[in-house]
Amino acid sequence: MTMADAGMVIIGAGKAGARAVVGLREHGWPGEITLIGDEVFPPYDRPPLSKAQIVEAGEPQPILLLDEPTMASLKATWRGGVAATAIDREAHEVALADGSRVPYRKLLIATGARPRRLTIAGAERVMLLRDFPDTLALRRAFTGSARIAVIGGGFIGLELASSAAKLGCRVAVIEAQPRILLRGVPEEIAGVVAARHREAGVEIITGAKIAEIAADSVILADGRRIAADILIAGIGAAPATELGEAAGLAMDNGIACDDHMRTSDPDIYAAGDCCSFPHPVFGGRRLRMEAWRSAQDQAAVATANMAGGDRRFEAVPWFWSDQYDLNLQISGLPDEGRRAVRRPLKDGAFILCHIRDDGTLVGASGVGRGNLIARDVKLLELLIGKKARPDEASLADSEFQLRTLLKG
Amino acid sequence: MTQWVVACAAGDIDIEDVRRFDHGGRTFAIYRAPDGAYHATDGLCTHEQVHLADGLVMDTIIECPMHNGRFDYRSGAAKGSPVCVDLKTYPVKVEDGRVLIGLE
Numbered sequence: 001m002t003m004a005d006a007g008m009v010i011i012g013a014g015k016a017g018a019r020a021v022v023g024l025r026e027h028g029w030p031g032e033i034t035l036i037g038d039e040v041f042p043p044y045d046r047p048p049l050s051k052a053q054i055v056e057a058g059e060p061q062p063i064l065l066l067d068e069p070t071m072a073s074l075k076a077t078w079r080g081g082v083a084a085t086a087i088d089r090e091a092h093e094v095a096l097a098d099g100s101r102v103p104y105r106k107l108l109i110a111t112g113a114r115p116r117r118l119t120i121a122g123a124e125r126v127m128l129l130r131d132f133p134d135t136l137a138l139r140r141a142f143t144g145s146a147r148i149a150v151i152g153g154g155f156i157g158l159e160l161a162s163s164a165a166k167l168g169c170r171v172a173v174i175e176a177q178p179r180i181l182l183r184g185v186p187e188e189i190a191g192v193v194a195a196r197h198r199e200a201g202v203e204i205i206t207g208a209k210i211a212e213i214a215a216d217s218v219i220l221a222d223g224r225r226i227a228a229d230i231l232i233a234g235i236g237a238a239p240a241t242e243l244g245e246a247a248g249l250a251m252d253n254g255i256a257c258d259d260h261m262r263t264s265d266p267d268i269y270a271a272g273d274c275c276s277f278p279h280p281v282f283g284g285r286r287l288r289m290e291a292w293r294s295a296q297d298q299a300a301v302a303t304a305n306m307a308g309g310d311r312r313f314e315a316v317p318w319f320w321s322d323q324y325d326l327n328l329q330i331s332g333l334p335d336e337g338r339r340a341v342r343r344p345l346k347d348g349a350f351i352l353c354h355i356r357d358d359g360t361l362v363g364a365s366g367v368g369r370g371n372l373i374a375r376d377v378k379l380l381e382l383l384i385g386k387k388a389r390p391d392e393a394s395l396a397d398s399e400f401q402l403r404t405l406l407k408g
Numbered sequence: 409m410t411q412w413v414v415a416c417a418a419g420d421i422d423i424e425d426v427r428r429f430d431h432g433g434r435t436f437a438i439y440r441a442p443d444g445a446y447h448a449t450d451g452l453c454t455h456e457q458v459h460l461a462d463g464l465v466m467d468t469i470i471e472c473p474m475h476n477g478r479f480d481y482r483s484g485a486a487k488g489s490p491v492c493v494d495l496k497t498y499p500v501k502v503e504d505g506r507v508l509i510g511l512e
Binding site for chain 1 (some may be wrong): 423448458459462464471472474475476
């Protein structure tokens with residue numbers, strides 16, 4: 001087979017990989033599609049792994065994003081349970097762990113990210129969460145009155161702390177920084193989340209440096225000893241770039257893409273947690289997103305371009321977290337703002353509107369019970385995408401309908 | 409046989425907006441399109457059982473507040489990832505300033 005006959009190949013069967021299969025067909029690609037995933041499951045949804053699937057009563061099943069019949073109906077070939085081991089750019093082929101080679105016309109790398117590990121002695125006892133089997137292992141660990149130490153007060157750690165507390169475990173969160181959610185979440189919102197954890201009986205220890213992991217506890221640098229039967233680390237993730245690096249693709253905090261999600265090789269694209277790209281709404285600032293919606297949006301753009309289109313990635317970043325009855329959502333880039341206008345909503349919910357010196361709305365971050373903040377965060381996201389400079393008194397007025405601003 | 413149930417007053421929903429209506433242990437979403445016509449669908453997103461009435465109506469599309477699943481609320485048609493299962497729709501009529509939906 002020559003390269004001209006070869007199909008589209010996707011490495012990585014997460015959210016981006018699944019979206020890419022659908023995207024290639026939506027954009028009219030008529031030829032072969034091969035999806036390669038190193039997990040045995042077809043693409044499944046990861047957000048429930050730290051939440052619903054930890055606490056639900058019955059044995060959970062992966063929530064498939066694309067099951068095998070759907071892939072068959074899309075005429076996509078599923079190569080599950082086999083890792084890609086190399087990209088041969090010269091030959092336009094992907095080598096797999098089973099010795100086979102898959103030729104590609106265009107290639108999408110959607111290999112995601114891997115959780116960072118602690119590097120101190122005893123770290124091998126520390127559990128991590130990335131995939132469905134990790135969730136099954138955590139379910140078995142979160143029994144009865146188990147004492148759980150969660151290392152890292154980011155989203156994964158806090159969602160797991162919330163799930164463990166719901167199951168009746170005794171939970172401590174150990175965070176190295178002066179507060180939880182330091183990266184990307186404003187202090188006022190992190191404060192609401194921390195208070196909710198404390199209300200649920202979770203101990204939050206900040207500014208804590210870990211000296212040692214002992215058999216039954218975590219020992220901090222100041223000598224404090226946190227008793228723990230189970231240890232979990234949620235200390236960030238590193239982009240899975242080995243294949244791209246070995247193939248000589250340009251790197252910049254992940255696989256470096258342009259605003260069309262194209263790598264330094266014009267026949268290779270990337271999407272999701274593994275890559276970075278310049279964002280046109282924020283002056284070309286290079287971002288690497290570890291977010292569910294961003295993964296699917298990037299895959300949609302990459303596949304449009306793989307199929308011969310000319311589309312720029314310009315979706316405004318958005319992500320959410322659910323802890324207890326609280327829903328937190330962030331859109332845009334709050335750290336681009338110089339001041340925040342507080343928009344109070346019902347039942348203690350609120351949204352901070354992050355604004356640049358020139359009045360441009362660049363971010364919105366909110367927290368509240370249930371779906372209280374969802375609609376306004378969405379409207380603010382649309383305004384951020386338009387680089388709007390909304391009237392700040394209107395933003396602060398909870399009676400004011402944000403929708404009005406979009407029509408101006 | 410269709411049973412007509414009063415969901416709300418016609419003036420309760422603005423143009424291009426949505427409202428939740430619970431009846432008989434079920435939940436529905438009632439919409440008013442830009443042309444003023446009323447529509448009704450099941451109240452929960454087909455993706456993760458979230459109340460659509462907390463979402464945003466844009467033209468004839470309802471967007472789920474949780475994961476941005478989109479549906480055309482006139483037909484119930486899913487408009488792309490992450491949802492692929494259509495919403496069930498119900499007939500609607502307006503009588504004496506009240507919005508009624510037709511249930512089987």
